Amino acid sequence: MRFRITVEGTSYEVDAKEAGGRIALDIDGKEYRVDVEPAAGPEKPAVHNPLPRSADITAVEHAESLPGSAPAEPGEIRAGMAGVVLAVRVSAGDRVERGDVLLVVEAMKMENEILASRAAEVKRVVAGVGDRVAAGDLLCVLG
Amino acid sequence: MSGDKRNGWIDELRREIESAGGENGIERQHEAGKLTARERIEYLVDEGSFRELDAAAVHECHDLGMQEKKYLTDAVVTGYGLVGGRRVCVAAQDFTVLGGSLGHRHAEKICKVMDLAVKTGCPYIGLNDSGGARIQEGVSALGGYGDIFFRGVVTSGVVPMITAIMGPCACGAAYSAAINDFVLIVKNTGKLFVTGPQVIKAVTGEEIDAEELGGAATHNSISGVAQFAAEDDRHCLDLIRALLGYMPSNNLETAPFADTGDDPERADSDLDALVPDDPKKAYDMREVISRVTDRDSFFEVQRHFAGNIIIGFCRMGGHVMGVVANQPAVSAGCLDINSSVKAARFVRTCDAFNIPILTFADVPGFLPGAAQEHGGIIRHGAKLLYAYCEATVPKITVITRKGYGGAYIVMGSRHAGADMVFGWPTAEIAVMGAEGAVNVIYRKEISDCGSEQEKAEKRKELIAEYTEKFASPKIAAQKGYIDELIKPSETRARVISAFAMTRNKREHRPGKRHGNIPL
Numbered sequence: 001m002r003f004r005i006t007v008e009g010t011s012y013e014v015d016a017k018e019a020g021g022r023i024a025l026d027i028d029g030k031e032y033r034v035d036v037e038p039a040a041g042p043e044k045p046a047v048h049n050p051l052p053r054s055a056d057i058t059a060v061e062h063a064e065s066l067p068g069s070a071p072a073e074p075g076e077i078r079a080g081m082a083g084v085v086l087a088v089r090v091s092a093g094d095r096v097e098r099g100d101v102l103l104v105v106e107a108m109k110m111e112n113e114i115l116a117s118r119a120a121e122v123k124r125v126v127a128g129v130g131d132r133v134a135a136g137d138l139l140c141v142l143g
Numbered sequence: 144m145s146g147d148k149r150n151g152w153i154d155e156l157r158r159e160i161e162s163a164g165g166e167n168g169i170e171r172q173h174e175a176g177k178l179t180a181r182e183r184i185e186y187l188v189d190e191g192s193f194r195e196l197d198a199a200a201v202h203e204c205h206d207l208g209m210q211e212k213k214y215l216t217d218a219v220v221t222g223y224g225l226v227g228g229r230r231v232c233v234a235a236q237d238f239t240v241l242g243g244s245l246g247h248r249h250a251e252k253i254c255k256v257m258d259l260a261v262k263t264g265c266p267y268i269g270l271n272d273s274g275g276a277r278i279q280e281g282v283s284a285l286g287g288y289g290d291i292f293f294r295g296v297v298t299s300g301v302v303p304m305i306t307a308i309m310g311p312c313a314c315g316a317a318y319s320a321a322i323n324d325f326v327l328i329v330k331n332t333g334k335l336f337v338t339g340p341q342v343i344k345a346v347t348g349e350e351i352d353a354e355e356l357g358g359a360a361t362h363n364s365i366s367g368v369a370q371f372a373a374e375d376d377r378h379c380l381d382l383i384r385a386l387l388g389y390m391p392s393n394n395l396e397t398a399p400f401a402d403t404g405d406d407p408e409r410a411d412s413d414l415d416a417l418v419p420d421d422p423k424k425a426y427d428m429r430e431v432i433s434r435v436t437d438r439d440s441f442f443e444v445q446r447h448f449a450g451n452i453i454i455g456f457c458r459m460g461g462h463v464m465g466v467v468a469n470q471p472a473v474s475a476g477c478l479d480i481n482s483s484v485k486a487a488r489f490v491r492t493c494d495a496f497n498i499p500i501l502t503f504a505d506v507p508g509f510l511p512g513a514a515q516e517h518g519g520i521i522r523h524g525a526k527l528l529y530a531y532c533e534a535t536v537p538k539i540t541v542i543t544r545k546g547y548g549g550a551y552i553v554m555g556s557r558h559a560g561a562d563m564v565f566g567w568p569t570a571e572i573a574v575m576g577a578e579g580a581v582n583v584i585y586r587k588e589i590s591d592c593g594s595e596q597e598k599a600e601k602r603k604e605l606i607a608e609y610t611e612k613f614a615s616p617k618i619a620a621q622k623g624y625i626d627e628l629i630k631p632s633e634t635r636a637r638v639i640s641a642f643a644m645t646r647n648k649r650e651h652r653p654g655k656r657h658g659n660i661p662l
Contacts, residue, residue, distance in 0.1 A: 081474055082511070108508065109475065109578075110425055110471065112425065113425065135514060
């Protein structure tokens with residue numbers, strides 16, 4: 001990209017190119033290589049919605065989790081599909097964070113990772129590697 | 144008579160309307176964590192744009208002491224206003240007046256504003272917060288519900304209809320929500336059920352509280368009745384405003400364009416490595432969606448239900464599209480009863496409102512099992528097939544990986560009427576997976592092998608042969624089932640181009656009263 005810049009009354013012809021993660025500046029025929037980093041974090045993109053109304057709309061996110069009624073936050077982790085337990089990644093007493101892999105169940109030609117829906121302690125692991133499980137079978141229990 | 148004298152009582156009337164619920168009622172509403180009907184409307188619409196209709200309405204019931212309890216508005220605030228500069232019609236039930244109970248005049252007001260929405264072609268939004276039918280009005284109240292339901296059905300597909308459950312909504316009233324295009328429920332305060340906890344206890348003996356029976360979590364994650372769960376009233380109204388940004392005002396318009404500033408030609412090289420080499424390894428389809436669509440434009444619908452399919456609205460080059468995508472990271476992305484119904488309803492919503500459909504297909508098949516078969520996966524899966532085939536909006540499909548069996552056909556395939564189909568190099572389209580296919584086709588060859596080891600080797604060899612031949616998009620491309628094989632990084636530009644090409648397409652179908660979708 002070519003620019004014309006003026007510094008204290010003197011005008012320079014500048015050509016800027018990206019080169020190996022740096023920027024190559026050609027200023028009146030002389031080449032400079034400079035490291036460039038964004039000054040702040042990534043710019044927060046605007047929500048593309050033709051509904052300007054203060055800043056509210058940018059805050060529209062889904063409810064991240066649903067309230068603590070039993071079905072939404074089960075302590076009992078059950079198989080969603082019939083399959084074979086390929087791996088058990090936790091044992092009783094382990095602390096898990098939301099999103100940690102508890103077990104891997106192969107079903108529908110896929111190694112399905114069974115994730116913790118919340119941070120918890122593993123109370124009990126019921127399924128073992130190689131077990132054939134049916135949909136709804138108990139795999140493990142979170143505290 | 145001077146103007147002041149002549150008009151003075153209008154001011155008085157207006158004051159009376161505003162305070163119909165009384166100080167106590169408003170206070171109790173706030174204590175329950177709820178906004179009042181008027182506060183909700185004010186928050187929902189652009190500032191100062193609301194015009195109330197029928198504020199002077201009062202009920203005409205003279206029985207059971209009701210003649211003493213007449214309040215202006217009859218427990219519902221109706222009117223029209225602007226959302227993002229576009230007109231909408233609103234009815235907000237006012238729990239501070241007679242518990243928001245629905246009588247005949249109350250229903251008439253709702254019907255009037257629904258009719259206005261249809262006549263003028265603008266969305267209808269219902270903010271529900273009502274104790275139910277006004278029992279003292281008897282059959283007139285029931286008739287009122289019936290009139291609302293009927294209008295809901297007649298209006299369906301003409302203008303978008305959105306209902307927010309911001310308080311109780313029980314018995315028949317639940318159906319006025321169910322008939323709408325979108326249902327939102329506010330956590331802890333919104334309750335939606337046909338029969339409540341007390342009735343259930345009396346009839347079946349089950350004990351269940353109202354939140355667990357019909358709260359936001361239940362209807363968003365178990366029953367599939369609602370599309371959105373909101374943290375509180377304001378969040379709920381924000382979601383409605385955001386949703387309206389993706390909807391046209393009526394079925395003759397297209398959804399509003401918005402310049403997102405995202406380059407239509409933007410190539411995302413991370414996409415090229417996103418699908419794992421091992422077809423048994425999952426990846427997150429949300430990642431694909433967010434990288435292909437206009438930056439931050441994806442607005443997911445029904446996020447908490449049937450996670451094996453993802454639906455929602457996005458913008459592509461500023462134009463709205465509806466996204467339907469299998470999610471390999473949940474239940475392998477298979478189609479089952481819930482995911483089929485979820486996607487089918489969304490495809491029809493898009494088709495009704497001129498919103499083109501962008502499908503990302505990676506589907507290993509329909510979920511096997513007696514529970515699914517006995518639960519009616521045939522008729523429920525057929526809904527999705529039906530919806531795709533029936534839709535005449537532009538349909539653009541990207542096959543990212545698996546396309547197996549009947550599920551391949553259902554997921555926006557060329558055969559289901561897609562206008563443009565793209566295949567990633569990782570696409571594999573076949574009647575069934577290699578292992579299953581080899582076991583069927585070569586059963587004899589395999590059993591003729593002597594030892595178990597020979598059998599295993601033969602099977603492995605045949606699987607490799609099958610995979611080489613069929614687990615690829617090449618044959619589908621040769622046959623024209625895939626229009627173009629593309630690099631994943633090129634997806635965005637290709638889809639936008641395909642959309643520009645098909646935007647004004649016309650498709651004619653034989654005339655009929657209506658099709659007969661397998662409900």
